[in-house]
Amino acid sequence: MIKQFLQKVFRKRERVTDASNGLSSAQTITASNHQINHQLISQAALKTCDGLHRAGFQAYIVGGAVRDLLLNHPPKDFDIATDATPEQVHKVFRRSRIIGRRFRLVHVMWGQETIEVSTFRGHHQTEGDAETNDSGRIIRDNVFGSIEEDAARRDFTANALYYDPKQQIVLDFHKGVADVRAKTLRMIGDPTTRYQEDPVRMLRAVRLSAKLGLRIDTKTQAPIRKLTALLEDVPPSRLFDEMLKLFLSGHAIESINALRAQQLHHGLLPLLDVVLEQPLGERFVMLALKNTDERILAGKSSNPSFLFATLLWHEVLVAWQALQKRGEHVIPALHMAMNEIIDKQAETMAIHNRYTATMKEIWAMQPRFEQRSGKRPYALLTHPRYRAGYDFLLLRCASGELPADLGTWWTNFADAGTEARTQMLMPDTDIKKRKRRPLKKKPVVDTGVV
Ligand code: ATP
Numbered sequence: 001m002i003k004q005f006l007q008k009v010f011r012k013r014e015r016v017t018d019a020s021n022g023l024s025s026a027q028t029i030t031a032s033n034h035q036i037n038h039q040l041i042s043q044a045a046l047k048t049c050d051g052l053h054r055a056g057f058q059a060y061i062v063g064g065a066v067r068d069l070l071l072n073h074p075p076k077d078f079d080i081a082t083d084a085t086p087e088q089v090h091k092v093f094r095r096s097r098i099i100g101r102r103f104r105l106v107h108v109m110w111g112q113e114t115i116e117v118s119t120f121r122g123h124h125q126t127e128g129d130a131e132t133n134d135s136g137r138i139i140r141d142n143v144f145g146s147i148e149e150d151a152a153r154r155d156f157t158a159n160a161l162y163y164d165p166k167q168q169i170v171l172d173f174h175k176g177v178a179d180v181r182a183k184t185l186r187m188i189g190d191p192t193t194r195y196q197e198d199p200v201r202m203l204r205a206v207r208l209s210a211k212l213g214l215r216i217d218t219k220t221q222a223p224i225r226k227l228t229a230l231l232e233d234v235p236p237s238r239l240f241d242e243m244l245k246l247f248l249s250g251h252a253i254e255s256i257n258a259l260r261a262q263q264l265h266h267g268l269l270p271l272l273d274v275v276l277e278q279p280l281g282e283r284f285v286m287l288a289l290k291n292t293d294e295r296i297l298a299g300k301s302s303n304p305s306f307l308f309a310t311l312l313w314h315e316v317l318v319a320w321q322a323l324q325k326r327g328e329h330v331i332p333a334l335h336m337a338m339n340e341i342i343d344k345q346a347e348t349m350a351i352h353n354r355y356t357a358t359m360k361e362i363w364a365m366q367p368r369f370e371q372r373s374g375k376r377p378y379a380l381l382t383h384p385r386y387r388a389g390y391d392f393l394l395l396r397c398a399s400g401e402l403p404a405d406l407g408t409w410w411t412n413f414a415d416a417g418t419e420a421r422t423q424m425l426m427p428d429t430d431i432k433k434r435k436r437r438p439l440k441k442k443p444v445v446d447t448g449v450v
Pocket residue numbers: 062063064065076077079153154155156159160198200201204245
C-alpha cells in the first residue's frame with residue numbers, strides 16, 4: 001500500500017517537472033512532416049542559433065518566420081527565442097546590443113541584417129508581474145520564463161511555433177501547425193481577454209489574415225466588433241507602426257477593406273474615413289494603395305512618406321480650398337492646410353516627424369507642377385524629391401482630380417532634349433514677371449561739398 005502510494009506521488013512529481021521545463025505539452029514535428037525549405041532561412045538567423053547552441057543555450061526561430069516557412073513564404077524577418085538572458089546573449093555575440101524598455105531584447109548584427117533575440121517570457125497573469133491599466137491593457141511585463149510560458153503569451157497559434165534548425169524540428173504547443181495547414185488564424189486563450197490585454201492584436205488579426213490568406217477563426221473574430229473602442233487607448237506610436245506594417249504588407253487594399261468591414265478603421269485614420277466617403281478621395285486612395293501593393297509584391301521599396309501623403313491629400317485639398325475662400329493666398333494657404341491636417345491626424349495617430357517633413361515637401365511641390373513657363377519647370381526637375389512629387393501628380397491625374405494632359409506634359413518634358421523643352425514651355429502669364437516700370441530718376445542732392 002505504502003509502496004503504491006509513494007509510487008503515485010513520485011510519478012506525479014515527475015510529470016510536474018516535465019511540465020515546468022516546458023516540453024511536455026509540445027508536439028514535435030520532424031522534417032519529413034513540416035517540410036521546411038532551409039533555403040528560405042537567412043544565414044544570419046542560422047548563425048545566431050548556432051552561436052547560442054555552442055554556448056550551451058536553447059535557441060529557436062520563432063513567430064511569424066516559422067509560420068511563413070510552413071506556408072513556403074519567404075519570411076520578412078527572423079526572430080530568435082532563447083533561454084539565455086539578454087546579457088548572456090550579448091556576451092556570445094561581439095556585434096550585438098541590448099535594446100528595449102517594455103521588454104529587453106538583443107539585436108545581433110550580421111552585415112546588413114539584424115536578428116532580434118528575445119529571452120523566453122513568463123506568465124504575467126498568475127505571477128502578478130504585469131502592470132495593467134483599467135481596461136486590462138498590459139503596460140509593462142518583464143518576466144523571463146520557460147518556452148511553454150513564452151508560447152502561451154504569443155497571440156495566434158500559428159505564431160507560437162519554435163523551429164530548431166539544428167535538429168530540424170518544430171515544437172508546437174498550441175496546435176499551430178494544424179491551424180496553418182487549415183489556413184486558420186486562431187487566438188491562443190480567451191480572445192476577449194487577449195484583445196483587452198493588447199488591442200493591437202485586433203489589427204494584427206486583420207493584417208495577418210489579409211497578408212497570408214488565412215481565415216480568422218469564428219471565436220477569434222466574434223469579440224472584435226464590440227471591442228473596437230479599445231484601440232483609442234493604444235499609444236499613437238504603436239498604432240502608427242502597426243498601420244505602417246499594414247499599408248506596406250503588399251495587401252493594403254484587402255487590409256483596408258477588412259478593417260472597414262469590421263469597423264476597426266474608425267479612430268485609426270479618422271481623416272481617411274472622410275476621404276473614403278468622397279468618390280474622388282476613395283478613387284485616389286485606392287489607386288495609391290494599389291500602386292504600393294504592386295511595388296511591394298514586385299520586390300520594390302515603397303516610401304511611407306509618399307503613402308501617408310496620398311492618404312491625407314484629399315483632406316489637405318479641402319482645407320486648402322477653404323482657406324483660399326477665406327482670402328488667403330494660394331501658397332500660404334497650402335502650407336497652413338498641410339499643418340492643420342497633420343496636427344489633426346496627430347490627435348489620434350501621430351505620424352513620425354521624419355515622414356511628415358517629406359510629406360510636406362511632396363504636397364508643397366504640387367502647385368509648382370501647374371507652372372509650365374519660364375525657368376520654373378527646369379528648377380522643379382532638379383528638386384531632390386522631384387520623382388516623388390511627379391508620381392504624386394500622376395496619381396492626381398489618374399484619379400480625375402487634374403486633367404491627364406498635365407501629367408503627360410511633365411512625362412514628356414522630363415524626357416525631352418533642350419530644344420524640345422523650350423518649345424514645350426507655355427507663354428509666361430505671371431504678373432511678377434511683367435516688365436518693371438523704370439525707376440524714377442533720383443533727385444540730385446546738393447551736399448554743398450565742393
Ligand atoms: P510579420 O510577418 O508581419 O513580421 P509577425 O507575426 O512575425 O508578422 P512580428 O511583429 O514580427 O509579427 O512579431 C513576431 C512574433 O511576436 C509574432 O509572431 C508573435 O508570436 C509575437 N507577437 C507580436 N506581437 C504580439 C502581440 N501583440 N501579442 C502577442 N504576441 C505578439
